[in-house]
Amino acid sequence: MGNRPVISKEQILDAAYEIATTKGLGALSIRAVAAACGVAVGTVYNSYPTKSDLVNDVVGRFWQRAFSDRMGAVTAGGVAGLEEGGAGTTAHADAGSCASVQQADARAAEGLAGDSCDFVEFCRQLAGEMARALEEFRSDFLDGLTALGAYDLAVARRREAESFAHARLGLQVALQRDPAVRRERLKGSLAPELLCDLVWETMIDAARHHKPLDETLFALLRIALYR
Incomplete structure (x- = not known):
């Protein structure tokens, strides 16, 4: 019996991500990933029992790469504090599925935490990084979500x-860490959570x-928060 190819879950995700970003999410399948990796379909199933599991990680990686470096650098430690204080929806309801995002945030935060x-x-x-990410990959990457089954x-x-919840919390941390913002204005329609929701949706x-x-x-914002 010949030796079976040895491949890691990360390598499988790399191949899936390449397919999604060059051909669109609609082209993503276990069989296509297996072919790209040069392994049997069953080998991919060992790491990703369902296509949904694979899609989940591919989408997570896209948003991680789109903004996690910048977000992690500014918000290290701060998001956890906001979550404990009940400032918004927790960003990591599934700790296992979001571990890679947390690890990326920790690396990006080195030397910048607390600034x-x-x-x-x-x-x-952050908006510039998101725009570059969307331009780097197929412009219809996210629109391809609609090509998936229900x-x-x-x-x-x-x-x-x-990912979006994590980003909104990160914006709130960045807002808190700006000493020039006039705090008395952060109320009512300019309350941090509402303001950061507006900023995020506009940037997207x-x-x-x-x-x-x-x-x-x-x-x-310069007029409303600083003058």
Whole structure:
């Protein structure tokens, strides 16, 4: 009996991610990943028992690469504090599925944890990284979610929502760490959670639709929060 190819779960995810980012999520399948890895279909199933498990990790990796380096550097330690204080939805409901994001955040935070932060500049840099990520991969990568079956789509949306919740909490931490923000204004319609929800949704829309809506928002934030 010949030797079976040895392949790690990370290598399988690498191949799946390459397929999704070059051909779209609709092209992702266990069989396609097995062919790309040069292994039997059963070998892929050993690491990913269902296609939904694979889609979950691929979507998670996309958003991790889109913003986790910048987000992790500024928010190290701060997101946990917000979650304990009940400031919003917890970003990591499934600790196992989000372990890679947490590890990336920890690496990115080295040397920067605890630094003060210009909130608007932080948002601008984060928006730029998201825009570059969307341009680097197929422009319809995220739109390809709709090509998935109902169950796979629900799994992908749930993972996307987890990543977005983490991002919103990260924005709140960055806002807290900006000493120049006028704290007395962070109430009512400008309460941190509402404000950061607006900022995040605007940045996502701007990146997806290639419109400078975020720059307009950043200019308004300078007026509303600092003057």
